Amino acid sequence: MHRIRKIACMLLIFLSWLFAEVPALAESNLVYSISGHDINVRIEADGSLEIIESIKYTSFGGYNNVMLFIDKQEGETVDIKNVYMIKNGSYIECDQLSAGQWDANVFSGTYSVIEEDSAVRLKVYGAFSKRNGAIVVKYKVHDAIKRYGDVAEFRRTFVPKNWGSRVNNINILVSLPDYTDTTRIRPFLHGVLVGRKTVEGKNAISFNVPDTVPGEYVETRILFPENLVPYARVTDDRYHLYSILQEEEEYKDSSKEELLKARENAAKEAGRRAWAERMNQRARIIATFVSLGASLLAIFILYRIRKELHHLMKTPFPLDMRDLEKLSPAEVRRVVANGRGRGRSFLGSLLHMASLGYLKVAVAKKKDTGSLLIFQATDRDSFEGLTLAERYLLEWVNAFKNDEGWFEPSALLARAGTNEGALQLKKLCVTWEQRIVEDYGRKNVLATRLVFYRELGLLAGGLLFILGCIIPVALSIWAGYLMLPVGFTLFLYSLRIQKHTDYGVKQHRTWKELKRRLLKRAIALDNLPPWMTDGLALLGYSIVLGTEKQLGLVETALQKANDSLNKTLIEDEQEPLSRLIKNTLSVTDKALSWVQDIPTDDATYQGQELAHG
Amino acid sequence: MGLTAGCGLLLFKRQPKRLWLIVFAELAMICHFILTYVIFANGTEAAGTDGLIYHQVAKDVARQLWSGTPLWAVKYEYTWYTVMVGIQYALFGVNRFAASFVNSFLAVLSGYLLTDIALKLNYSFKKAAFIGNVYLFIPSMLVWTTDTRKESLSFFISILLWYLALRIVKEREWSVIKQGLCIGLVCVLLYVSTLLRIYMLFTLGGGLLVGLFFHYLKTKRSVIAVFGVTVLIACIALTFTMVLTNLNDYHALPMDRSQGGDEDLDDELESIIKTIIEKDIPRAVNGFLTRPHLEEVDNITDISGNYAAVTIVRIEQVLWYICMILAIFGFLNTLLEWDPYLLGLIAFIVSYTLINALISENVADTYYRYRAAIIAPMLLFADYRPVIRNLKTMLMGKS
Structure with a gap:
């Protein structure tokens, strides 16, 4: 009895693994990624920022909301101006979810803003059921520039470290409030191993990152003359240029082990996904053949049982029934x-x-x-x-x-x-x-041979019924559903075999x-x-x-x-x-x-x- | 909590071991309360998605009621549930905690009814109480029925409807008036379910009709025929008066009018059929029954980054897979015994699964939430022993 229980437990664990693991292989590419992230930042003379973020999502298996983390540092306030999302090929403006604005359909384009200590969480709700989705967010960050005695500092994170998916094609363009000597503009890029920072002209700096993986982040930092932001609040009137440059030297010289590890993990993950996809394809093909084969085998067993039952030809009825065997x-x-x-x-x-x-x-x-x-x-x-x-x-x-x-x-x-x-x-x-x-x-009474067939039929039919419930769901294949009716028919036929004996x-x-x-x-x-x-x-x-x-x-x-x-x-x-x-x-x-x-x-x-x- | 205990005592007055069941129900209430405070830790005006929206609409409904608008003229959005909460706000003041507590109470009451259904199906008290407790403590159920979402009311109505149906077909000593009232109440519940989720009419009504059809074939009792015909008439009437008229504006269906996609009913139906045809049906069924898969769990926005929540959901998913596997044996047993009530429940589960798999968005957390409605009926099947016992009995007489 204990052994039966052990076997039942092991079978149950295996079957739940089938549900838990195989679909995971089947759906390996459904985690969405960002295919393009364009950011346009305009630094205002008062030290505030006008930012437009345009994000494109791909491999969107379907989602009803997307999340954007907006960096918020101490002393800053973030003011969301407009949020747009793409729908039916064109952009529509989303409404903010707040009291008094409940006439819009929430899933046709709305957003909510959740303020946290170090970030603003912007959630956009909509029917992102197609392969491509896109949102555009316009917002203003007040008091974002740190103004020191010798230099002004712009420092923002656009892709946070804990972002769970891959982000591709990150293009950031930062415009200064006024022209200045390009040698006095010092851009820095943190958080990625591969990326480019370019001073485009006298008032523009661009950052290009081909992609980030989970564990990497994109932090931009620009030092520029403090007189370009004359109306900005002075953060500290002491000189900070030297210490900031020293910080950057330290970052440059650091081992960046974490980033290497993140890349390594991402490569492993990509490899695992590719392997999983291959395995899934194979599993589906094998399961299709197994389902068809098992169904055919069940039909064959049914045929054999019928043949075994009806090996005598039908005999004509006698005219009188005096010799009829007595049944109650x-x-x-x-x-x-x-x-x-x-x-x-x-x-x-x-x-x-x-x-x-x-x-x-x-x-x-x-x-x-x-x-x-x-x-x-x-x-x-x-x-x-x-x-x-x-x-x-x-x-x-x-x-x-x-x-x-x-x-x-x-x-x-x-x-x-x-x-x-x-x-x-x-x-x-x-x-x-x-x-x-x-x-x-x-x-x-069933003959021994028929008892064997009955038990075979019951076992095969029951097993097929159970597999017919599990395999088509777990592996998403049509052929698996064939096992359901075939299995149940064989099961019922075997159960009522006595009805079909010669007697x-x-x-x-x-x-x-x-x-x-x-x-x-x-x-x-x-x-x-x-x-x-x-x-x-x-x-x-x-x-x-x-x-x-x-x-x-x-x-x-x-x-x-x-x-x-x-x-x-x-x-x-x-x-x-x-x-x-x-x-x-x-x-x-x-x-x-x-x-x-x-x-x-x-x-x-x-x-x-x-x-x- | 007193009310919960009172209901438990009243419902299980003949059960000697009811005390433990009630203690667990109270514990579930406490879990709900704790969860409510955790969810609203950052204030009631920012937490949640649908729950937040319904709360805001309910406030608007309450404002309309305070300004003298009669109940039948109140304007509301999304779902009739917001009117319910709005009435509560109008009577007792705007308090999202209180609305959540009402939901918690309804969830516990659903657990009681589920236990009683199991008892009336001749399950042992131990098994029935286990089913009820699983329903009460399963994490998704705790989460979906705690906030100001409509799930709690929706599940309660669904379970109450099946409970009443079972009582009507089982009770032989009820007067005609009592039977008539209960049948009427079932029709009202069908109406309310349709108000909450438009397709519930077809899943609940269809399941009931299947069950009653087989019941009548088996027993030939006139009360079953009357019950079945009444439900059929109610379903037809509700289809024409509610479903078809509200289909265009139903927010959970794809490409509705508000999205600028379609202009009339034919287009709406066409778009639904198009959506279904475009779907890979086995994959959609897989999605509805099994997602979020274990590696997807940490992508659910609401719990992303919360290690404890992610782990709990993963454990629940594994338990759900085990429950589904065990339920297959229950299905087989039902087919063998040809139990009409359980056949009706299977029809409900199958139709609900198909409708949601084919029409809902292919979104893991949406599937996870919508699937919660079939957890209760699935629990009634999740046992491998009856089929083995039945087979043993059948074979013993035939060897």
């Missing part, structure tokens, strides 16, 4: 209708038991249901000629009898109408049906033929087996076969017996036999159907015995 009415119902119509089985069995002398039958007139057949157990002690299910039914009749000792089918209906009674009735039904299966199973098929054909002949009145009483020629027994079999509308033969059999009950049954003009059967059948069928929705709990029903009284 409940078993007959199981053969011809797979157990459907429990009321018929029930009533047929009662009438069969009455024909054997275990029950007495009478007619009771009821206002609400019309006349019904009612039953009473006789004093007969032995159970000769009764099946297990019929013996159980006999106990049932005794348990449900009224004060006068009669069992009325309408009592079942009353029980089915209450929660407790319905539960009890369901339990009785389940046990009774189990016994019918047992009775029939004894006659329809089962023969019984099915024979009883169907008898039904046809009874309906067409194409059989005489003498051509029926002796155990069926009794009026009540024939009535019971007619009911389970569904031929109760053609009662001519039954009436003949009842007349032959010539007892008082039989006369009552066939000579009552107010309540003809057909109506009597119809009423009783309606009540029993209704009562037994009503309780079929109660969940089966086999643990509770195993060995359920009736409490008498």
Whole structure:
């Protein structure tokens, strides 16, 4: 038992890995990256910055918001002016999410601003469902320039260190408020190993970084004459040029180990993704073939089982059926209708038991249901000629009898109408049906070879059903879904294999033929087996076969017996036999159907015995 | 919390071991409270996405109510849930914490109802309480039902609807009036669900109809026929009066009118069909059922960089995969037993999965949030033992 549990646990872990890992391989490229990041900065004379950031996203598997981190240093204030996003090929202006502006559809272009200590988090909401998305953000940063006694400093981070994805083509253009000597402009670029900084002219500096990977960052720093920002607040009137240059020398000489590590990690990650993509492709191809192969194999197993079951040719039916093997009415119902119509089985069995002398039958007139057949157990002690299910039914009749000792089918209906009674009735039904299966199973024993096929079919079918649920979802392949119906069909077929054995098929054909002949009145009483020629027994079999509308033969059999009950049954003009059967059948069928929705709990029903009284 | 305990005592008055269930429910409430304070640590006017939007709209609704606008004339955006919160704000003052606490209460109540559904399906108390507790403590459920999002109400209505359906089909001693009232309430819940999410009519209504159809075939009870016909009429009426009229302006559907894409209903339907055709269906189903994949979790904007949250979501994802695998056995068992109620639930799960996979954006966190609606019904299937027990019983009688 412990070993089974261990195997089950390991299987579960493997299957959850399949869900967790394989889709991860399948979707390896869906993490978005930034394909272009253009930044235009204009430094104003008052030390503020006018910035326009234009960001293009690619490999966008779909997103409803994007985030932009705007660097905010101590003493600075960031003022978002406009946010645009691309939609249907053109830019639209986004509305800020704030009170009073709720008329716009949030996913058609809005943004929110979250102020943090060292950054402003700008979230743009929209339907970024296409491959390409773009936003443009215009904002102003107040008091962004540090003005010292000898120099002014511009220092900003445009790609933060903790940015999780790759950023490509970063182009930053910074314009100074006025012209100056190019030798007095000193640009610095931090955070990347590859990048270019150029003084473009007397008032423009550009930075170009081909790409950054997670772990790298883009920090720009420009030193320029402090008189270019005459209206800027003085940060410190001491000289800072020397110390800043020294800082830059130190940065230049540093090992930049972190950046190297980040590049290395990114290369490894790219390699892993490429490998994962290849593996995913292979896994999908293999899984497609496996799914198709497994489905074909299941169909082959189904074919083999069918072949194994039907190696005898169909034989013609005899004209008379006197040698028909005896099955109880409940078993007959199981053969011809797979157990459907429990009321018929029930009533047929009662009438069969009455024909054997275990029950007495009478007619009771009821206002609400019309006349019904009612039953009473006789004093007969032995159970000769009764099946297990019929013996159980006999106990049932005794348990449900009224004060006068009669069992009325309408009592079942009353029980089915209450929660407790319905539960009890369901339990009785389940046990009774189990016994019918047992009775029939004894006659329809599977050969060892068929037991092997049944178990093979069950195992293969069940496994295929489970794989049919997992593989197409985990690997996103159509072919995998084929395993679902094939697996389930094989599973069900194997489970109900007894219905398809030679014995089962023969019984099915024979009883169907008898039904046809009874309906067409194409059989005489003498051509029926002796155990069926009794009026009540024939009535019971007619009911389970569904031929109760053609009662001519039954009436003949009842007349032959010539007892008082039989006369009552066939000579009552107010309540003809057909109506009597119809009423009783309606009540029993209704009562037994009503309780079929109660969940089966086999643990509770195993060995359920009736409490008498 | 008192109300939570009271509801628990009332609902499980016949269960001797109910105390533990209620203790866990209270614990879940406390978790919700803590989470509420964590989410709103930086103030209630900045935290969240949808929750923040609904909160702002609800404030506007409350302002309209204060200015004397009658309830039926109130203008609201996005979802009817904002009106609910707006009414609460109008009555008790604007307080996002209070609105979140109401959501927490509804989530716990949903957990109770789920437990009771399991009990009424004849599951043992241990198993039913386990299902209820998993629902209460699963991290995504805690998160989605804590903020001022509509998920909590949406899940509650969905579970309540299935709970009522089960009661109607199970209870044989109810009077006709009580049955009629409950059937009416189910129709009202269908209406409210449609107000909250337009496609819920088809998933819930469809699931119910499938369940009731098989139920009627199996039992032939007239009350089931009446129930089924009423639900069918309600579905048809709601389709024409609500779904088709509101389809154009429904914000969660692609290319709606507000995006300047389509002008009329035909175009809207055409765009939906086009979206579906363009999708790689197996991949979309994979996305809905399995995303965010483990390596995607740290890309979810709301938790990105939060190591603890990322780890919790990853653990939850693994547990969800295990739950799905176990549920396959439950599905197999349902098909074997042909249990109409559970067949209805399967129809609900399948239709909800397909609709969301085909229409929703291919976004991991959207899938993650939308998928939360099927966690509760999936938990009812996640057990491999019944199918093995049933097979054993079936085979024992046949060998």
